[in-house]
Amino acid sequence: MSHRQRHPTIKSNAIFRCPSTHIFPPFLAFGAFGLRRNKRMGKEEEGKKKGRRMLALTGAAALVAVAINLLFTALNAHKSKNQNKKKPKAGVLGLTVHVNLSASEILKLADRVIAKSKDVHDYVASIPLDKVTYTNVILTLAELEAQQFPLVQSCVFQKMVGLSDDVRKASAEAERRIDAHLLICSKREDVYRVIKAFAAKGEWMNAENKHYVNCLVRDFERNGMNLTLSKREEVERLRTQIDELSMRYIQNLNEDNTTIIFSESELAGLPREFIKGLDKAENGKVKVTLRSHHITPILEHCKVGSTRKTVAVAQGQRCGEVNLSILENLVQLRHKLARLLGYSNYADYVVEPRMARTSAKVFEFLEEVSIRLTDLATRELNVLKDLKRKEEGVSSFGIEDLLYYIRRAEEQDFDLDLGVVKQYFPVSLVLSGIFKIFQDLFGLRFEEIEEAEVWHNDVRLFSALDFSTSERLGYFYLDIYSRKGKYGHTCVVALQNGCISSNGARQIPVALITSQLPKQIDGNPGLMRFSEVVNLFHEFSHVVHHICNCASFARFSGLRVEADFVEIPGKLLENWCYESIPLKMMSGFHQDITKPVTDEMCRLLKRRRDSFSGLKLKQEILLCYFDEIIHSSENVDMVELLKHLHPKIMLGIPLLEGSNPASCFSRLAIGYEAACYSHIWSEVFAADIFASKFQDDLLNQYVGLQFKKKVLAPGGSKDPMEILFDFLGRKPSVQAYVEHKTRNSI
Incomplete structure (x- = not known):
């Protein structure tokens, strides 16, 4: 476990979600303060901003309203800016995050945050063990976290969205300083002793209070604070070695410049533009790197089986012996660390604070x-084997053939041009549809805050209110349009956590969703790939999860849930992107938005998602098994393990001779070690919720409100299995997931 995850009081880590297909970048936290316009806008820009205001809509008026909205955009483009508008005050809105700090202000704030945190920890540490109370220990630490979290976020969120190199560099430096402070906090035995003394008294006010105290104790003990000084020093030494080896493994992959030389005939089937983009070698040949933007197209499109096999073997040999040796050492060090901390193996150490709880x-x-x-996977494999026999005249089927023949089977089974599909998803229309679906389903109302202080003119701030009571639940910023210097993927960041302060007032949650979507240019709307639509929908579910939180402690706010639970709501709600009614609410042909995607397009998009899902999941399960075995057992021969597991799980398909994928599984080195299972885990439980509660009525607000109340609202304050049992009325099951895959796959 990285030191980014150690101390419970400031908690700047992991309040950042991005699509599960991406590796999470290290420690990111973000902020915003005040609500006044940061730059003067011209008349035309202001008119556009007013015209694109999102309306809270219900019923069948959605598509008409979208059309009217776009019409107003054109009509208002040249209206004068309203000079008399008052800029709302930050205090009135309940925001304590800062959005427009200069580079020097970021560093000064970081230093103040650290100084304040040190003072509070010193105070808590000074309390005699026989004088500890809930107020002077637990409440003090809880309020420190609640107050400082938005300030910590303010220091470092500009690393992702800042407009200048100076600001982004200052944000990164602030992150480094706060990280170093958190590491020191995680080693404060004096604070741990005081918290432990209160825990021993057993004076719990309620279940959430008890859970919070237990989490404080657990975090310290997972970092060795219950060990002797010599053992704690050994823990730190092991952590340092693990961090160094992990980074070396990743660095080796990043620096690998291996190329393979092919003639153009050996790349038959690949688009002409792809081949033209390759570096030239001697004798008219071209060079192929082992990067994914070269490997994946070849494995999907190349008609030449020997080329696919050569590429697949080379990919499986990347950084071969050197990274295999590093991974072996890493696993040994992780096991030593886990045993030192009182766990039987590293997998149990990693899984304990997660929903699964044990590696077993x-x-x-x-x-x-x-x-x-x-x-299901066997039937799918037989289809692919038949295709290969017809096309290549050979019966032997290898793992290098999988992507190519899946694509060929999909081409034969259904005709879906994703380029045409893209024409139906203008950014503004998709966003309007997403807003409407979430408002209708969860009883919300989104209102744009005009004249808000933002860090760029494209950024917009919205409040989220309860539709029936008009209670303000939280805020979210939209920073979705492409610009230089921004983080490249769609993701969500918690800027301010929801919680209840000591005086009973509620601090409302604030989130940021950022992306790199195309803007409208010269009247031509920015269009989204369908995968981008799904990602945006998924990430917006995290915004709603964060805003609907009702936990008392900032530690349990919104996205602060078990790492294998946090993606379940997003994976559940992705299903709306594959059903006709919601898809039509988000779509409209860019030249005539009254024409949404057709029923046939909806059907084919859904079939495309589920095609050959058995084989695809078997591949993922293979990695998960390998990951869990090496992190729960000692002295495993990784090469032999893969040779054994591959044909067993992949229905007889052997591991490619000479390849050793353990040398290039980056997820095993950092971020997902002993936790690769969590992606499938989230999909399985999300499928169960969808099938049992939503499938027959996608916009059933009664069920949506129950989901908001029972699943989203608790945040991390309750055990996830208890949350799901409460909502489903039973334990979650894998049955619905398997039935769905079997029913919808080719």
Whole structure:
């Protein structure tokens, strides 16, 4: 575990969500303060901003309203800016985050945050053990976190969205300083002793209070504070070695410049533009790197089986012996660390604070899913084998053939041009549809805050209110349009956590969703790929999750839930992107927005998502098994393990001779070690919720409100299994997931 995850009081880590297909960048936290316009806008820009204001809409008026909205955009483009508008005050809105700090202000604020945190920790540490109370220990630390979290976020969120190099560099430096402070806090035995003394008294006010105290104790003890000084020093030494080896593994992959030389005939089937973009070699040949933007197109499109095999073997040999040796050392060090901290193995150490709780539960889960998918995957593999025999005249089917023949089968089974599909998803229309779906489903109303202070003219601030009571639940910033220097993926950041202060007032949550979507240019709307639509919808679910939080402690606010639970709402709500009614609410042909995607397009998009899902999941399960085995067992021969697992899980398909994928599984080095299972885990439980509660009525507000109340509102204050049992009325099951895949796959 990285030191970014250690101390419970400031908690600047992990309040950042991005699509599960991406590796999470390290420690990111963000902020915003005040609400006044940061730059003077011209008349035309102001008119556009007013015209694109999002309306809270219900019923069948959605599409008409979108059309009217776009019409107002054109009509208002040249209106004068209203000079008499008052800029809302930050205090009135309940925001304590800062959005427009200069580079020097960022660093000064970081230093003040650190100084304040040190003072509070010193105070708590000074309390005699026989004088500890809830107020002077637990409440003091809880309020420190609640007050400082938005300030910490303010220091470092500009690293992602800042407009200048100076600001982004200052943000990164602030992150480094706060990180170093958190590391020191995590080693404060004096603070741990005081918290432990209060815990020993057992004076719990309620279940959430008890859970909070137990989490404080657990965090310290997972960092070795209950060990002797010599053992704590050994823990730190092991952590340092683990961090160094992890970074070396990733660095080796990043610096690998291996190329393979092919003639153009050996790349038959690939688009002409792709081949033209390759570097030239001698004798008219071209160079292929082992980067994904070269490897994936070849494995998907190249007609030459020997080329696909050469590329697949080379990919499996990346950084070969050197990274395999690093991974072996990493696993040994992780096991030593886990045993030192009182765990039988590293997998149990990683899984303990997660929803699964034990590695045994993970193995049980993977085994059940894998077995139940075997019949489906076998049928799918037989289809691909038949295709290969017809096309290449050979019966042997290898892992290098998988992507190519899946694509060929999909081409034969259905005709779906994603370029045409893209024409139906203008950014503004997609966003309007997403707003309407979430408002209708969860009983919300979104209102844009005019004249808000933002860091760029494209950024917009919205408040989220309860539709029936008009209670303000929180705020969210939209920074979705492409610009230089921004973080490249769609993701959500918690800027301010919801909680209840000691005086009973509620601090409302604030979130940021950022992306790199195309803007409208010269009257031509920015268009979204369908995958971008799904990502934006998924990430907006995290915004709503954060805003609907009702936990008392900032620590449990919104996205502060178990790491294998946080993606379940997003994976659940992705289903709306594959159903006809919501898809039509988000779509409209860019030249005539009254024409949404057709029913046939909806059907094919759904089939495309589920095609050959058994085989695809078997591949993922293979990695999960490998990950969990090496992190729960000692002295595993990784090469032999893969040779054994590959044909067993992949229905007889052997590991490619000479390849060793363990040398290039970046997720095993940093970020997902002993936790690769969590992606499938989230999908399985999300499928169960969808099938049992939403499938027959996608916009059933009664069920949506129950989901908001029972699943989203608790945040991290309750055990996730208890949350799901409360909503489903039973334990979650894998059955719905398997039935869905079996029913919808080719």
